[in-house]
Amino acid sequence: MTKTHLYQVLLFVFLMSALISCHHDNNSPTTPSQRSRLTYAALGASDAVGIGAFPFDQGYVYKIRDGLTDFAEVVDLSNFGVSGERIKYIEETELPSAIAADPDVVTLWAGPNDIIQGADAATFEARLGRIFARLRQETSAVVVMANVPDLTILPRFIISPDPDVTADRVNAYNRAIARQAAAYQIPLVDLYSGNYAANIDYVSIDGFHPSNKGHAKIAELYLEILRRLL
Known part of the structure; x- marks a missing residue:
């Protein structure tokens, strides 16, 4: 040779x-796609339940679960969302259960119910900070949160204005969310700057909750972030 x-x-x-x-x-x-199992915990209120979607399993939480099957053979969803609840309930009741589930992924959407009920932004921010701190200290989960869309332009509040639902209060809440997200390095789904509340196709017949298309869009925005981090 x-x-x-x-x-x-x-x-x-x-x-x-x-x-x-x-x-x-x-x-x-x-590699993420080869995981045998992934645990997903969802925190929130009626949005997490799937209100506005028909059927409820077309809600954004369930669509995120379905999207996460790209990363694992089995995705275990624990949906702790309860309609009408606020950040206090999420901190005191939903959060401990989510931590106990030892999640790989946590999604959170909070703020609208607190705004509607007249809670001040400072109290909301303090509780949100404690939620983020515990998730960082007691889990190794990828955590993603959404901020508050412009509630003032939703049909519900155009038809029946609420003195607690103002642009100033929505902005105050979003600044609080942004501060705490930055402090704990939590990526945000920006529903406010995206102006999604202005798209009538994204709003359900009740004029407040996301429609099927709205839930699908929210899930897409969460998954865009999760795909970069998993």
Whole structure:
């Protein structure tokens, strides 16, 4: 065998070894798509329940669950959302249950019910900070939160204005959410700047909750972030 032929054989062996190595790396069980199981905990209120969608399992939480099947063979969803509840209930009741579930992913959407009920932004912010702190200290989950869309332009509040639902209060809540998210490095789904509340197709017949299209869009925005982090 000439030196040229020997060089060609050695080069071929090297290239084949590299290709085999890359193939193994891409199918390594440590990659997200190869996880056998992923636990997802959802915190929130009626939005998490799926109110506005028909049927409820077309809600954004369930669509996020379905999207997470790209990363695991089985996705275990624990949906702790309860209609009408506020940040106090999320902190005191939903959060401990979510932590006990040892989640890989946590989503949170809170604020609208607190605004409607007249709660001040400072109290909301304090509770949100404690929620983020516990999630960071007691879980290794990827956590994503959504801020508050412009409630003032929803049909419900155009038809029947609420003195607690003002642009100033929505902005105050979103500043509070942004501060705490930055402090704990929580990525945000920005429903306010996206002006999603202005799209009537995203609003259900009750003029407040997301429609099927709205829930689908919210899920898409969460999943855009989760796909980068998982």
